[in-house]
Amino acid sequence: MSFYRLSQITRSLRRRRHHSFLYAADCYFHSFNPKNSNYSRRQLYDLIEIPGNSNSKNQYYNHCNSIGVYRVLLQNSCFSSASTKDNEASSKNSTRNEGIRSWIDVYLPQKARPYAHLARLDKPIGTWLLAWPCMWSITMAATPGSLPDIKMMMLFGTGALLLRGAGCTINDLLDRDIDTKVERTRLRPVASGALTPFKGLCFLGFQLLLGLGILLQLNNFSRILGASSLLLVFTYPLMKRLTFWPQAYLGLTFNWGALLGWAAVRGSLDPAVVLPLYAAGVFWTLVYDTIYAHQDKEDDLKVGVKSTALRFGDLTKEWISGFGIACIGSLALSGYNANLEWPYYTFLLAASGQLAWQIWTVDLSSRADCNRKFVSNKWFGAIVCSGILFGRLLS
Incomplete structure (x- = not known):
């Protein structure tokens, strides 16, 4: 069952395109007798990166069997099945925050984008x-x-756009330390460093001037x-x-x-x-x-x-x-x-x-x-x- 589970993991990881290790791991763990595999434990071990100096690595290697080496890989290379779900969730969050391009990113000049996002x-x-x-x-x-x-409604509609933007700017300036710790807000312009607080403050003054x-x-x-x-x-x-x-x-x-x-x-x-x-x-x-x-x-x-x-x-x-x-x-x-x-x-x-x-x-x-x-x-x-x-x- 352990080898079956490992084979499922390697197949899953192969779809993530980590080719250098995965091909070796697939050969090693799908072989009926790992000793007959084209990849030895040492070769497989050399494909992974384990924190620590060379002595600690060698010591770790000498005390690990073939399954242990693979487990170390899973734990230290972020390939573990336990962390796969976390990585997928993180990937989804990253896609939500970074991968979705709005009209701002498509149509506005690069220098104007942080202000529009703000x-x-x-x-x-x-x-x-x-x-x-x-x-x-x-x-x-x-x-x-x-x-x-109708004129009054247009004025108030424009005012709502300006005041809401000003409120967001004030919020981001005051909450920049908090925003960096919250998944949904960590990429906001001030929190991420795309805009300095001084630039945000100048932009706030511009928004309030228009509102006035x-x-x-x-x-x-x-x-x-x-x-x-x-x-x-x-x-x-x-x-x-x-x-x-x-x-x-x-x-x-x-x-x-x-x-x-x-x-x-x-x-x-x-x-x-x-x-x-x-x-x-x-x-x-x-x-x-x-x-x-x-x-x-x-x-x-x-x-x-x-x-x-x-x-x-x-x-x-x-x-x-x-x-x-x-x-x-x-x-x-x-x-x-x-x-x-x-x-x-x-x-x-x-x-x-x-x-x-x-x-x-x-x-x-x-x-x-x-x-x-x-x-x-x-x-x-x-x-x-x-x-x-x-x-x-x-x-």
């Missing part, structure tokens, strides 16, 4: 999640029977309200070090547009409408970002940072189900106070189904499935926005 331009889901609460608020603030202000240009096109009340969100943006990355609820703090940050959108259109705030809308966004963020955090829970434990994924553990689905119910309830209250018509509640029912599907079907032990469910939240935001639009047109 702003996560190839991962638009963050921009969608930041933009949807703004669009909800702008659409809800429209005059009954009228379409929302967007903000200055709003009314004075909105300028003050928008600028006040920067405190949340700058302090959010620190929360994972202080509390198990950084996702709640992210909710307060990411959904500021639910307040700002209404203020940009109306010039003031209506608490009965915008506060439930803001709360709905915070609860929604607790759902999707807790699912997202389950991708990194093993690494977070090693590094020592906190998240709701670690806080809730096996009770995660119960917790996020409660947040989902609170989100839908708050959206319903906001729509009622804004006098939206019945189409809004029909779309809200569809959005409830999408949220329920996420929560009930997500496999929290699968990074890939957590990411798929997280990305699907762009459709939740779109459904809610469509409902507000039709509810406002018929009001």
Whole structure:
């Protein structure tokens, strides 16, 4: 059985194209009598590299039989069957992080690529999640029977892209030591050394300058309200070090547009409408970002940072189900106070189904499935926005 197992391993390794050793090992271990093989134990031993000086190698050789030499090879040359699965998993992770070329790597000049990756331009889901609460608020603030202000929606869409990029830059600058220890983030530009912290800081200044240009096109009340969100943006990355609820703090940050959108259109705030809308966004963020955090829970434990994924553990689905119910309830209250018509509640029912599907079907032990469910939240935001639009047109 041992020789059969060894033959299976060598065949498996041959497919990995380690030819120099594998041909010798195949001849040696498939021979009925290894002594008659064209390769002696010494020749086979000379094909491998074992750490240590020549004396220790010779000593090791003299005390090993033919199976022992092969075992040493498996252990010290990373060919062992025990490590094969780890190597395959590492290969998959490496492929995910290094092998997938985005449009940034194809179309942008080489010097611009680290900055584009720093702003996560190839991962638009963050921009969608930041933009949807703004669009909800702008659409809800429209005059009954009228379409929302298209120019305002374009401004906020551009602002969401810029602010999300700035937030990612701040996050990467503050977390560069942590990112190097987390598989999913170790190749980010600052953590990997593709950009120095100084260059990242200069890029942040450029992003904030562009964001200021967007903000200055709003009314004075909105300028003050928008600028006040920067405190949340700058302090959010620190929360994972202080509390198990950084996702709640992210909710307060990411959904500021639910307040700002209404203020940009109306010039003031209506608490009965915008506060439930803001709360709905915070609860929604607790759902999707807790699912997202389950991708990194093993690494977070090693590094020592906190998240709701670690806080809730096996009770995660119960917790996020409660947040989902609170989100839908708050959206319903906001729509009622804004006098939206019945189409809004029909779309809200569809959005409830999408949220329920996420929560009930997500496999929290699968990074890939957590990411798929997280990305699907762009459709939740779109459904809610469509409902507000039709509810406002018929009001």
